[in-house]
Amino acid sequence: MLSVSNLDVRYGQFRAVQGVSMNIDQGDIVSLIGANGAGKSTLLRAIAGALPIHSGRVSFKQHDVTTTSSSALVKQGLSLVPEGRRLFADMTVEENLLLGTTVKRSGDWSIERIFATFPNLVKRRHAKTGNLSGGEQQATAIGRALMSNPDCLILDEVSLGLSPLVVDQVYASIDSLKDAGTTILLVEQDLERAIRFSHRAICMLEGKIVLDKLTNDTNKEEITHAYFGLQQSKHQEASQ
Amino acid sequence: MMNSLVQAILLGGYYALIACGLAFMFQVMRIINLAHGSLAILSAYLVWEITDALALSPFISVLMILPIMAIIGLLLQRVILERATKGGELLPVLTTFGLAIVIDNLLFQQFGANTRSLSPYLGDLSWESYEVFGLWIGKLPVIVLITAIVIIGGLDLILRFTPLGRQIRATAFDPDTAGLVGIDARKIAGISAAIAMMTVAISGTALGLRGTFDAYAGGPQLLFAFEATIIGGASSLWGVFMGGIILAIAQSIGALIHPQGFLLGGHFMFLIFLFARIYFNRDVFSLKHWLSKRNEKENAA
Ligand SMILES: Nc1ncnc2c1ncn2[C@@H]1O[C@H](COP(=O)(O)OP(=O)(O)OP(=O)(O)O)[C@@H](O)[C@H]1O
Ligand SMILES: [Mg+2]
Numbered sequence: 129m130l131s132v133s134n135l136d137v138r139y140g141q142f143r144a145v146q147g148v149s150m151n152i153d154q155g156d157i158v159s160l161i162g163a164n165g166a167g168k169s170t171l172l173r174a175i176a177g178a179l180p181i182h183s184g185r186v187s188f189k190q191h192d193v194t195t196t197s198s199s200a201l202v203k204q205g206l207s208l209v210p211e212g213r214r215l216f217a218d219m220t221v222e223e224n225l226l227l228g229t230t231v232k233r234s235g236d237w238s239i240e241r242i243f244a245t246f247p248n249l250v251k252r253r254h255a256k257t258g259n260l261s262g263g264e265q266q267a268t269a270i271g272r273a274l275m276s277n278p279d280c281l282i283l284d285e286v287s288l289g290l291s292p293l294v295v296d297q298v299y300a301s302i303d304s305l306k307d308a309g310t311t312i313l314l315v316e317q318d319l320e321r322a323i324r325f326s327h328r329a330i331c332m333l334e335g336k337i338v339l340d341k342l343t344n345d346t347n348k349e350e351i352t353h354a355y356f357g358l359q360q361s362k363h364q365e366a367s368q
Numbered sequence: 369m370m371n372s373l374v375q376a377i378l379l380g381g382y383y384a385l386i387a388c389g390l391a392f393m394f395q396v397m398r399i400i401n402l403a404h405g406s407l408a409i410l411s412a413y414l415v416w417e418i419t420d421a422l423a424l425s426p427f428i429s430v431l432m433i434l435p436i437m438a439i440i441g442l443l444l445q446r447v448i449l450e451r452a453t454k455g456g457e458l459l460p461v462l463t464t465f466g467l468a469i470v471i472d473n474l475l476f477q478q479f480g481a482n483t484r485s486l487s488p489y490l491g492d493l494s495w496e497s498y499e500v501f502g503l504w505i506g507k508l509p510v511i512v513l514i515t516a517i518v519i520i521g522g523l524d525l526i527l528r529f530t531p532l533g534r535q536i537r538a539t540a541f542d543p544d545t546a547g548l549v550g551i552d553a554r555k556i557a558g559i560s561a562a563i564a565m566m567t568v569a570i571s572g573t574a575l576g577l578r579g580t581f582d583a584y585a586g587g588p589q590l591l592f593a594f595e596a597t598i599i600g601g602a603s604s605l606w607g608v609f610m611g612g613i614i615l616a617i618a619q620s621i622g623a624l625i626h627p628q629g630f631l632l633g634g635h636f637m638f639l640i641f642l643f644a645r646i647y648f649n650r651d652v653f654s655l656k657h658w659l660s661k662r663n664e665k666e667n668a669a
Contacts, residue, residue: 178544202550214545216538226531227538231550276550 129154129311130175130206130280135184137167137174144170146335148184152280157306158313159322159343162332163355168315169211171332172284176208177201188280203231205279211288211315213269217258221249221268224257228275235277236308242271245301263294270298274305281305283314287321299325319348319355333357371503376620377613378506381513382574384612386589387596388520389567391608394597396540396560399449402464404568405590406471411437411572412486412581413479419489426486430573434566441565445558468586476583486576494577512574516612519567520605527605536560595638598645 130152137145145167152158162168173179175186177198185194188206196204215224225239243250246267252260257268266286273281283302287295299321305312316322322329323343331339331354339346339354352358390404401407411433418429448467452460487494490508497504527533539546539556546553575581575589592615600611615634622633 176548178548197552198544198547199550199552202548207550208548210545210548214542214548216541216545218541219534219537223534227534227546227549227551230531230535272549 129156129189130313131187132171132175133185135171135174135186136182137170137179138182139170143182144335145174148332148335148337150330150337150340152311152313154279154311155309156311156313156328157326158328158330159326160313160315160330160332161317161319161322161351161355162315166332167335168332169284170335172208172282172313172315173210176206176282178208178210199231202276202278203233205233205277206282207273207276207278207280208282209269209273209284209286211284213265215257215265215268215272218256220254221252221257221260221264222254224268224272225275228272231276233277237274237277239275242274245274245304246271248297262289263291263297266290266294266298267301270301278310280311280313283312285315285317287316287318295321319351323348323351331355372620372624373617374503374505375509376616378509378513378616379619380613380616381509381516382571382578382612383592383596383615384520384609385512385516385567385574386571387593387600387608387612388516388523388605389564389571390590390593391597391600391602391605392523392567393561393564394602395605396536397445397449397453397557398540399453399460400464400594401564402461402590403444403467403471403586404464404593405588406468406475406586407437407440407565407568408572408575408589409475409581409583409586410471411569412576413475413484415569415573415576416484416486419486426489426573426577430570433569433573437565437569438562441561441563441568442558444565445561449561450554450557468590472584472586479583481582483580483582484576485580486573487579490577508577512578515570515574516609519570520609523563523567524605532559592634595634599638599641601645 131150133149135145135148136143148171160168160172170179174181177193177196177200181194185192187193188201188204191204193201193204198208216227222239225242243253248264249267249271252264257265260268270283270286286298286302290298302312302314314326316325323346326343328342329339329346329351330337331351333354334357338357339351386405386408390401393399393401414433414436415426415429418424418432419426422429448463449460452463493507496507498507498510527537535546535551535556536559538549539551539553543553546556575585596611596615597608598611599614600607600609602608615637618637619630619634622629622631622636625633
């Protein structure tokens with residue numbers, strides 16, 4: 129479904145993503161994990177066509193999309209919910225959601241279904257998104273992406289700044305996508321939740337992938353070690 | 369006195385018309401198009417040529433140049449502005465300034481120094497008037513004012529309530545995120561430039577119908593458009609409409625005070641608004657600001 133090989137993304141001279149390769153199959157649920165500044169958002173934005181790629185390749189549904197624009201990728205069925213929601217603050221919830229239909233992909237999602245999935249939005253339908261709570265904004269951002277009926281949904285920091293209760297609600301709604309066979313790649317800081325929710329965990333450290341395992345074959349400890357880059361030092365300790 | 373006020377409002381309709389394209393382009397693409405006035409004069413010449421060659425009414429000719437100017441707008445975006453905006457904020461200003469000079473000179477070479485007008489092709493309409501409460505109000509200026517209201521109102525409705533309008537607003541607000549929701553920012557910029565140039569075509573025609581123009585008349589038209597935009601605040605098209613009216617009223621007050629004071633009055637008003645916008649909270653000028661204030665008071669009560 130989505131395949132990345134040897135990807136390099138740079139800000140000027142700085143290599144934020146270095147030689148990243150991964151393969152995600154149709155229907156996979158993958159958590160991307162990593163400390164602040166590990167390059168998660170950079171990787172996801174580059175995949176979604178919002179950042180120029182320095183070298184390497186991205187392919188989506190067997191087509192090369194390395195230089196494809198973000199809007200064309202949405203049309204092909206790949207949507208990113210960006211970090212920080214990035215709503216159009218002076219527009220209403222409904223207008224933000226309607227923007228998601230720009231590419232006119234056919235599918236099950238409609239405005240009414242979004243409101244059924246996120247009941248907290250119903251009474252906010254005509255409110256400017258700049259005035260919403262964090263949870264309502266996140267629901268709008270996810271809803272906006274869903275309106276394009278994506279085959280592959282990428283979510284960057286779904287739970288950032290939300291109360292635990294709201295995070296549960298948001299995950300419950302993403303959960304319903306699993307059954308529809310949507311491929312999901314998400315960034316989650318809460319390791320336990322990431323392990324519970326996804327089939328696979330990919331951990332990034334300083335722009336590189338340091339761990340890529342099925343969640344059944346790994347545990348919190350191993351991921352934590354990868355997260356802080358402790359693996360090498362443990363080997364060193366052992367060899368001493 | 370009353371007569372000057374009415375004439376000023378009618379003239380303000382023309383200023384609003386010429387300003388709305390400039391403001392639209394600024395709002396949507398963050399570009400100040402210094403070739404705006406020259407392109408309006410180009411349109412006026414095109415209408416004049418077609419009207420003269422085919423013996424048509426100028427009102428028909430302007431419909432014929434609308435698609436031509438739309439294509440010019442699209443090309444302007446694709447060939448010049450798109451590249452220029454990649455080079456920073458200053459480059460679009462410099463390139464459109466250069467374009468204005470090129471257009472002015474080409475028009476001068478082609479059409480010479482003689483002034484022209486479209487009013488001879490209008491027949492009686494060029495002088496016909498309504499009599500209202502003892503005032504004589506020219507039909508043509510009224511038509512121009514109504515055209516301004518219809519165009520500004522139409523653009524406002526498109527921006528607010530249509531998918532295209534939403535996409536234009538989203539692109540103006542945050543082009544990166546607009547791309548991530550599937551909006552082709554390049555297409556939107558092209559369409560916006562085409563729309564702006566269609567308003568330019570109409571305002572150039574309005575200028576030719578109301579009076580005379582020559583190859584170098586673009587500069588003053590740009591100035592009026594710019595002043596009306598700043599006075600009205602570039603953030604809303606109805607604000608720009610009010611800006612056009614205020615500019616025209618200031619000019620006629622200037623003319624009442626001193627025979628040479630017409631332009632000075634406008635510049636003076638422009639400077640007052642410019643400084644006020646720079647030094648005070650810019651919101652103070654918007655209707656919304658005062659309305660929301662009233663709502664707050666009502667809520668508190
Ligand atoms: N626009 C930018 N210009 C320059 N450097 C940037 C830019 N955006 C991010 N970086 C740098 O690139 C690196 C990776 O950033 P990125 O946002 O991808 O990390 P992240 O893993 O998403 O972190 P977080 O968990 O904080 O969201 C960081 O060192 C960051 O400082
Ligand atoms: Mg990030």
